[in-house]
Amino acid sequence: MSQYVAPLRDMRFVLHELLQVESELKQLPQHAEIDLDTINQVLEEGGKFTSKVLFPLNHSGDREGCRLDAATHAVSTPKGFKEAYRQYVEAGWPALRSTAVRGCRWCCTTLSPKC
C-alpha cells in the first residue's frame, strides 16, 4: 500500500545544477575520473535496490522485530533482512562509502564499465 520512489530528479538537480559536483570532483585527484553519467547511473541503481529490495521489508520488519535465543545468545533479524544484506554485499554497495577515502574506482568499475 505504501510506496517509496527515490527522488532522482531532485537529487540530480542538487548534485548537478546546485552543487555542480562533476566539476567540483574534477579538482580532487582521487575522484577526477567520475563523470555525470556515472553519478546518474549509481543513483538509478541505488533507487532500484532500495525501492525493490529494502522498502518491502520496512513495515514487516517493524511488526516482526528481532528475536534473541537466550540459550545460544544468537539474534535473528526479521524475515528477509539477511537475504537483502546478501544482495547488498553481492552488488558491491558497501564499498561505495569507502570511495570517499579511496577514490571512485569502485563506482567506475562496478556500475560504469566504460571508465
Next chain:
Amino acid sequence: MVLYNSFSEMLNAANQAWYMYPGLSHGAYQCLHEHGTAEQKRLYLPKLVSGEWTGTMCLTEAHCGTDLGLLRSKAEPQADGSYKITGSKIFISAGEHDMAANILHLVLARLPDAPAGTKGISLFLVPKFIPAADGSVGARNAITCGAIEEKMGIHGNSTCQMNLDAATGWIIGQPNKGLNAMFVMMNAARLGVGMQSLGLTEVAYQNALVYAKDRVQMRSLSGVKAPNLPADPIIVHPDVRRMLLTAKAYAEGGRAFTSFVALQIDRELSHPDEGARKDAADLVTLLTPIVKAFITDNGWIATSEAMQVYGGHGYIAEWGMEQYVRDARINMIYEGTNTIQSLDLLGRKVLMDNGAKLKKFGALVQAFVEENGTDEAMSEFVTPLGELGGKLTKLTMEIGMKSFQNQDEVGAAAVPYLRVVGHLVYAYFFARMAKLALAKLDSGDGFYKAKLATARFYYARLLPETAMLIRQARSGAANLLDLEAELF
C-alpha cells in the same frame, strides 16, 4: 562521499532499521582507517569494505550515556599485547545479528591505571569471532547479547545489551586517548543520523502526497473542485497543503544541505590545496551538529505532519505512517541528544574560536547576498537572508558576552540558537535553488515551478520561526534557573 550521501538517503527512506546493520560499519571503517595499526587495517578493513563483516560502537553503559567519563568497563593488559575486557554495555545498535559472518565491536573501557573521567578511556577492537591471521573466522569471543531492548521504533534493528566477560580485545590508538579515536566514528555517525531523518522525511512526504490526492473529504472552501466525486481530494484544502509543503521543504532543504556537507568532506579528504582542505574541514566541523539536530527535529515535525494528513488512518499501523513517526523519534536522541548537539555548536564550535568557523559559512551567505542584491526577482529571498545573517551575528555576540558572566547562559540559549543557524543554512540553499529555478521557469519543466513554490513556502511559513527563536535565545538563563528544584 557526495554520491554515497544520496544513496544513504535512499537506504534510510526505504528501511532505516535495516540500514543500521551495515550503516554502523562505516564508522568502524573510518576509525580503524585513521587510528588502527597496519596489521589491524590489513586484517579488518577489507572485510568491512566488502561487507562480509559489520561493525558496532559500544559506548553506553547503564549509568553513563552522555557523560562517558563515568564509564566502568575494564581492560586488563595481557602478556601477548592483547587485553581482557569485562563490563556491560547497553543500547548497542546491531550488537548481535545473523546477517554477517563476524561483528567487530569497538568498545570503550578503562585500563587498570587509567585516570578518572574522560581522560582515562581507551578504545578496543573486540571481534565476535577472533580472526586468524589469514582473516578466517576463529573462536567465539566472550562478548554476547544478554537481552534485546524493547523500544518505541526501529524494531527491525537489534538494540542489544552486550556482556563482556574477559573478552579478548586489542587497543585502537593510544592508551587513554580512546575518545579521540571514537570521535572519528561519532562524527560519521552524527552525519548518518541526520541522513536517517532526511530519508524518513522524504518517504513520509511521498506517501502523504499520494493519500492527499486520493482521499476525498469535504468540498474546497472556495467551491467544488471535483464535481464528479462525492467530495474533493483533500489536497485542495489549504492546511493539508501546509502539512505537505512543510515535509517537502524540509526534505528538499535537507537534501541540498547534506549534499553540500558531503562534498565538503570530499574536499577535506582529497583537495590538493591545503587551505581548501582546511576551509572544508572547518565547515564540516561547524555543520555536523546542525545536520544531526536540525534535520532530526525537522524529521520529527515532517513525519508527524505527514501522519496527520491521513487523519485517523495515520494512527493505524496498517497504513505505515505511525512507524515513520516512531522511527524518527530516536534520531533526536542517540549519537548525542539534540541538546548536546546544540551545546557542541554554540559552546565548542562557535564561541570557542570566536566565531571563526561560523564566519566561513557567513562569508558564503554574504557573497550570495552581494551577488544577487540588485536582482529584483531575487529580493524576496535575498533581503530576509541578509537580515537573518545580521541578526545571527548580533545574537552570537550577545550570548558570547553574557557567557563571560555565567556559563549557564550558553546552555539556556543553545537549542533555539542551533535552530536559528539551521534556518540560516536552509535559507541560503533555498535562495540558491530559487535563483536556479527562476532562470529556468520558462523551460516548461514543472520541476522548476515546484522548486520556486517550495522556496517561497519555506521563506513565508517556516523561516519566520527564527523571530521567535531569537527572542527565546535572548531571554536569558534566569527564566530557567530561578526556580529552586524543590519548588517544581
